[in-house]
Amino acid sequence: MKTILKTENITKFFYSPVEFKALNNIAFEVQQGEFLSIIGKSGCGKSTLLYMLSTMDTEYEGRIYLDEQLLTGLKQDKLARLRNSSIGFVFQFHYLLPEFSCLKNIMIPALKLGKYSREEIEFRAYEKLKLLELEEQALKPASKLSGGQQQRIAIARALINEPKIIMCDEPTGNLDSKNSKIVLDIFKQISKDFNQTIITVTHDIDFAKASDRVIEMQDGEIINQNLKF
Amino acid sequence: MKLFEKKIHIGVDYEIAFTHISARKTQTFVVSLAVAIGIAAFIFLNSLVIGFNRSSDESFFKVMPHIRIFMDDKISMPLLQDDTDQYTSVIVNPKITNNSKKLINPEKIAEQLKSKEYVLTAAPWLNINLFYNNGISQLNGSSSGVNILEANTLFDIKSTMVEGDMNQLLSTPNGIILGVGIAENLNIRLNDNISIVSSLGIIKVMKVVGFFKTSNSVVDKTKSYINLSIAQQLMAQGPDYLTDIYIKIKNPNDAPKYISDLETLSGYNAESWQTANESAQATKKTRAVMMGSISFIILIVAAFTIYNIINMTVKQKLHDIAILKAQGFASKSVVKIFISEALIIGILGTIGGMMLGAFLIKILSKVYIGGDIGYFPIQVEPKIMLMGLFVGLLVTLIAGYIPARGAAKVDPISIFRN
Numbered sequence: 001m002k003t004i005l006k007t008e009n010i011t012k013f014f015y016s017p018v019e020f021k022a023l024n025n026i027a028f029e030v031q032q033g034e035f036l037s038i039i040g041k042s043g044c045g046k047s048t049l050l051y052m053l054s055t056m057d058t059e060y061e062g063r064i065y066l067d068e069q070l071l072t073g074l075k076q077d078k079l080a081r082l083r084n085s086s087i088g089f090v091f092q093f094h095y096l097l098p099e100f101s102c103l104k105n106i107m108i109p110a111l112k113l114g115k116y117s118r119e120e121i122e123f124r125a126y127e128k129l130k131l132l133e134l135e136e137q138a139l140k141p142a143s144k145l146s147g148g149q150q151q152r153i154a155i156a157r158a159l160i161n162e163p164k165i166i167m168c169d170e171p172t173g174n175l176d177s178k179n180s181k182i183v184l185d186i187f188k189q190i191s192k193d194f195n196q197t198i199i200t201v202t203h204d205i206d207f208a209k210a211s212d213r214v215i216e217m218q219d220g221e222i223i224n225q226n227l228k229f
Numbered sequence: 230m231k232l233f234e235k236k237i238h239i240g241v242d243y244e245i246a247f248t249h250i251s252a253r254k255t256q257t258f259v260v261s262l263a264v265a266i267g268i269a270a271f272i273f274l275n276s277l278v279i280g281f282n283r284s285s286d287e288s289f290f291k292v293m294p295h296i297r298i299f300m301d302d303k304i305s306m307p308l309l310q311d312d313t314d315q316y317t318s319v320i321v322n323p324k325i326t327n328n329s330k331k332l333i334n335p336e337k338i339a340e341q342l343k344s345k346e347y348v349l350t351a352a353p354w355l356n357i358n359l360f361y362n363n364g365i366s367q368l369n370g371s372s373s374g375v376n377i378l379e380a381n382t383l384f385d386i387k388s389t390m391v392e393g394d395m396n397q398l399l400s401t402p403n404g405i406i407l408g409v410g411i412a413e414n415l416n417i418r419l420n421d422n423i424s425i426v427s428s429l430g431i432i433k434v435m436k437v438v439g440f441f442k443t444s445n446s447v448v449d450k451t452k453s454y455i456n457l458s459i460a461q462q463l464m465a466q467g468p469d470y471l472t473d474i475y476i477k478i479k480n481p482n483d484a485p486k487y488i489s490d491l492e493t494l495s496g497y498n499a500e501s502w503q504t505a506n507e508s509a510q511a512t513k514k515t516r517a518v519m520m521g522s523i524s525f526i527i528l529i530v531a532a533f534t535i536y537n538i539i540n541m542t543v544k545q546k547l548h549d550i551a552i553l554k555a556q557g558f559a560s561k562s563v564v565k566i567f568i569s570e571a572l573i574i575g576i577l578g579t580i581g582g583m584m585l586g587a588f589l590i591k592i593l594s595k596v597y598i599g600g601d602i603g604y605f606p607i608q609v610e611p612k613i614m615l616m617g618l619f620v621g622l623l624v625t626l627i628a629g630y631i632p633a634r635g636a637a638k639v640d641p642i643s644i645f646r647n
């Protein structure tokens with residue numbers, strides 16, 4: 001087993017409208033290939049934590065390591081490159097680019113990375129579409145798909161650069177139970193088959209039950225590193 | 230390998246910009262059109278200024294040289310000069326002294342002037358006032374005593390000749406070339422005789438060897454050319470007597486630079502055409518300021534339309550910007566995307582504007598005004614075209630950069646939270 005993500009005493013303050021400690025001494029580790037859920041009441045700081053782990057928020061105390069590399073203190077451009085190559089995102093909303101086809105949406109992060117030729121990237125994007133059973137939708141504009149399909153396209157996009165970690169903030173929050181189940185199955189599959197790490201914030205109990213480990217948060221602190229149901 | 234990577238990076242940013250633009254073709258067209266009109270107006274107005282200035286300079290250079298060497302009028306001094314403050318001068322009669330205009334040893338000075346590398350021609354010149362008589366008809370006018378070949382290099386007299394042969398003045402000592410207006414008014418034909426009377430009352434009978442016609446009707450009604458020696462005789466002076474030396478230089482705009490050099494060299498006064506033509510210079514400045522400010526205002530409006538559409542795009546695309554940044558697009562990529570969008574519009578508009586401007590200029594240059602101007606004095610100026618291109622792109626970059634920088638500053642977290 002290999003530690004892919006590690007935090008040391010993460011503390012976060014917000015200063016407006018009033019000074020407020022959103023996170024207090026968050027310390028945990030995530031293993032490679034682990035499917036980790038974070039649960040807790042609304043407002044307890046789950047999203048705030050995720051934004052830090054994902055390098056988008058750099059204003060915090062403490063340290064974060066990704067695959068043994070210290071992220072804390074790196075320059076914005078460097079962090080952008082790391083996000084591009086090593087972290088995939090799925091949000092509650094899909095945030096697909098409406099003018100582009102589904103295929104193009106998936107290809108964009110890979111085109112930015114520039115590791116493969118355009119043809120290779122297109123081929124890989126089709127592979128991801130197949131994985132998510134959406135290859136028929138490839139050339140449709142993203143805006144023409146149903147909500148569940150759009151979220152699956154967003155997942156394919158998060159997977160395209162084969163990131164070390166996929167981070168999700170309530171990925172099924174907008175989906176019906178059928179679509180939620182599809183998304184959950186995909187996540188289980190990629191953590192098992194591809195040994196990719198998944199960290200997901202969720203309110204969905206089924207989702208939490210299916211994951212390898214559940215962290216419970218309350219008022220900006222971790223109150224349970226391995227919640228059992 | 231590194232290079233290859235870089236190339237692909239540029240590619241995807243451009244691709245996004247291009248997709249944004251082509252998703253809103255009508256808007257792009259309208260904004261480009263606004264830019265095109267701005268650039269066309271800029272090119273048109275500035276070409277107009279150049280055209281007018283050139284035409285006024287040209288008409289000026291038909292009668293005046295780039296630089297004129299002359300003896301300035303001297304005011305007579307008190308006869309009894311006292312150096313102390315105790316007494317007042319008693320004999321004072323300030324007036325212009327006689328003989329003041331005479332240049333001493335002019336041929337030698339002219340030779341010296343010609344040796345300067347920036348001087349193309351230095352022509353001895355004797356301007357006199359006279360009357361033209363034919364029978365009982367009499368006309369007031371002026372004549373230039375010249376070497377006609379030198380005069381021709383200055384004023385291209387040959388091209389203005391409508392009848393007769395300019396070179397005949399060389400073989401006809403008492404020949405005269407008349408403006409067509411004089412010939413008409415006095416009813417004179419080629420090879421007729423005409424008598425002229427100088428201000429000293431000296432009369433000469435001259436043989437008409439040719440007529441010239443300039444675009445200036447006043448010149449045509451008063452002006453003539455005669456041989457220098459005849460002019461000197463009319464002033465009852467010897468072969469040393471001149472009023473001016475007319476100088477043509479390589480670049481007329483440099484004239485003021487050479488004045489002090491020429492004054493030292495000749496020992497007389499030198500005057501540039503810019504000084505001699507001060508009122509026209511003031512008109513030029515007024516024209517430049519006027520057209521400059523109009524085209525500036527139009528450009529500001531064009532810039533604002535670009536700013537506006539890019540700003541609007543950024544506002545509408547906050548989600549897209551947030552997700553792109555989350556996926557690892559750096560701030561400079563985001564800037565590049567929106568600057569590229571501005572540039573696509575700006576390049577379309579600028580090229581359209583250059584074509585529209587050239588088209589307007591072509592049309593206007595075919596309009597005949599008549600009089601001393603002839604065709605409307607405007608033509609396609611390559612320099613202004615390039616300036617239009619440069620200004621168009623500069624304005625686009627500035628107008629695009631401001632909202633693009635705003636886009637790069639978008640904080641994705643604040644977008645995702647909502």
Ligand SMILES: Nc1ncnc2c1ncn2[C@@H]1O[C@H](COP(=O)(O)OP(=O)(O)O)[C@@H](O)[C@H]1O
Binds near residue numbers: 014022042044045049
């Ligand atoms: N930008 C901000 N400024 C001030 N307070 C914030 C800001 N973002 C989040 N918070 C506060 O931090 C706490 C944690 O928020 P969040 O991480 O979104 O909670 P969760 O995702 O667990 O529902 C909440 O009380 C929220 O109001």
Ligand SMILES: [Mg+2]
Binds near residue numbers: 046047048169
């Ligand atoms: Mg949240």
